[in-house]
Amino acid sequence: MTARIREVVVTPVAFPDPPLLNSAGVHQPWALRAIVELRCGDGLIGLGETYGDAPHLELLRGVGPTLVGLDPFDTNGLWRRVGRALGGVDAPDRHGLTGGSSPQKTALRVFSPFEVACLDLQGHLIGRPVADLLGGRVRDRVPFSAYLFYKWAAHPPADGPASLVGGLPPAGDPYPEALDPAGIVEQARLMIAQYGFGSIKLKGGVFPPGEEIAAIRALREAFPELPLRLDPNAAWSVATSIRVAEETEGLLEYLEDPTPGIAGMAEVAEAAPMPLATNMCVVSPADIPPGFTQEAVGVVLSDHHYWGGLRRSAELAAMCRTWGVGVSMHSNSHLGISLAAMTQLGAALPELTYAADTHTPWQCGVDVLDRPLPITGGAVTVPDAPGLGVALDRDALARLHENYLRCAIRERDDTSYRRIFEPGYTRRRPRW
Ligand code: GKR
Ligand code: MG
Secondary structure: OOOOOOEEEEEEEEEEOOOEEEOOEEOOOEEEEEEEEEEOOOOOEEEEEEEOOHHHHHHHHHHHHHHOOOOOOOHHHHHHHHHHHHOOOOOOOOOOOOOOOOHHHHHHHHHHHHHHHHHHHHHHHHOOEHHHHOOOOOOOEEEEOEEEEOEOOOOOOOOOOHHHHOOOOOOOOOOOOEOOHHHHHHHHHHHHHHHOOOOEEEEOOOOOHHHHHHHHHHHHHHOOOOOEEEEOOOOOOHHHHHHHHHHOOOOOOEEEOOOOOHHHHHHHHHHOOOOEEEOOOOOOHHHHHHHHHOOOOOEEEEOHHHHOHHHHHHHHHHHHHHHOOEEEEOOOOOOHHHHHHHHHHHHHOOOEOOOEOOOHHHHOOOOOEOOOOOOEOOEEEOOOOOEOOOOEOHHHHHHHHHHHHHOOOOOOOHHHHHHHHOOOOOOOOOOO
16 A cells, blocks of 8 residues: 655644753753654554754754655655755754764754654554564563652742743642652652562762762662662763762662763773663764774663664664674653654564663653553553554643643753752763
8 A cells, every 4th residue: 555645743742840850950840842743644644752842843844844745665765855854954962961963963863753653654554563664573561660860849839930931730740859868769669669660760960979879779778679770961070980880889780871971981881890871972873983892881772762763773773782782772751652662662672681761650641642551560562553553642732732832941951940949050061
C-alpha cells in the first residue's frame, strides 16, 4: 500500500513539572514538548515527540511543509529533505545539559521526531510494531529505572514568580520535598511502590558530593538488591570525581558524567573502579572517535531525540558493541509518545543491558495519549499493536496546547528560574 504524507502538524504543548533540582538550577513549573503528526489521509497518522523550545519549534515548522508528498518508507529521502530545509543551520543546543552545537547535531535533532513518525506510519501500513522494523524484539518487556531528584516541596506561590512563568500548574506532584538522604529514600520508596522499578538513578550535582554519597549509602541500605547510579551532570572536578568514585566503590553500577569533557572523563575513567556513563560528552557521531579511543566512557546513554531517531540510535548501539562500550538510555522531561518510542527501540536493541532512564514519574499523570503505556514491575510491555502502539487523545492534546499558550515559558532555563529565588545562584561546571 502506498501512502504519502499530506500534512505535517507540529503542536507545542506544556505540562506540569515539579521543582526538580540539578546542577543547572531547578525545573520550571512547565515542561515544553512538541508533538509531531505526519498525516497521510484516511485517518492514517504517524506520531513523534521532541523538545518544545522556541528555536527548535521554529526549525520543525520550517521543515514540516517540505515533507508533503514524501513516502513514509523513504527515511533517506526524509534525511535529504530535512537537510535541504535546514540549509546547514547550526542551532544552539539549548534543550538540556549537553554542550556545543553543530549543523550535524541540529539536523539529527530535527530529523528525529519525523523519523519516529515515519516508522509509526510504516508500522501502521504493514500492521507491525516499530520494534519489528528495527530488527525484531529481543525482549518483550523493556526495563526502566527509578529517576530520583532532590526537590522542593512545591513551586513557590503564585504571587511571586508565577507571573514570570505564566501561572503555576495545579498541584499534581505526589512527591514531597527531598533535600537529604532520608527524603531521597522516601522518594525512592514511593516511586518503587507505584512503578516497581528494579534499579535506581539519583540526579546529583546539587549538594556537596559528601551529602550525595550519603544519599547513595542510604539507598544502598534501604534497597540492598537494586543497582544504583549517580549523575551529577559534570558538577565535579577531575580530582573530586576520582575521590567520589573511590568512596562509592562497590555501590554504583555506573557513575554518570561526573566531570565535563572527554579529556576529564578519560582521566576519571582511568582511576574509577566502576564504568563511567555519559549523555554529556559523547552526544553525537563526531564525539565517538575521541570519546572511545580515549576510553572516556564505559556506557553511552543513547537518546533518540538527539541521536537522529530510532534507526540511528540502533547504529550507535552497534558501534558501542564494536568498541565494548555498554548502552543505556537517557531521558529529559517527556510524554508518552517518547516513552513508546523508547520502548520500541529498547525492545529491539540487543546492546541495551541497563534499565533505561525515564522522567515518566515526574509527568504528574498528564499525557497527550488516550492510553499511555504503563510502567509496571519496573518495565513497559512492548505493545503488539502496529506502529508505536499509542494514539493521541485529541482533548488532552488541546488542553496541553492551551497550557503552552497560557504559560510564559518558551525555552527551558533551569538556571534563570532558580535565580528568581536565589539571586546569587550561578551555574558552574565543575562546582566542586
Ligand atoms: O531533567 O534535570 C533534568 C536532568 O538533569 C536532565 O536534564 C538531564 O539531561 O536526565 C538528564 C541526564 O541524565 O543528564
Ligand atoms: Mg545524565
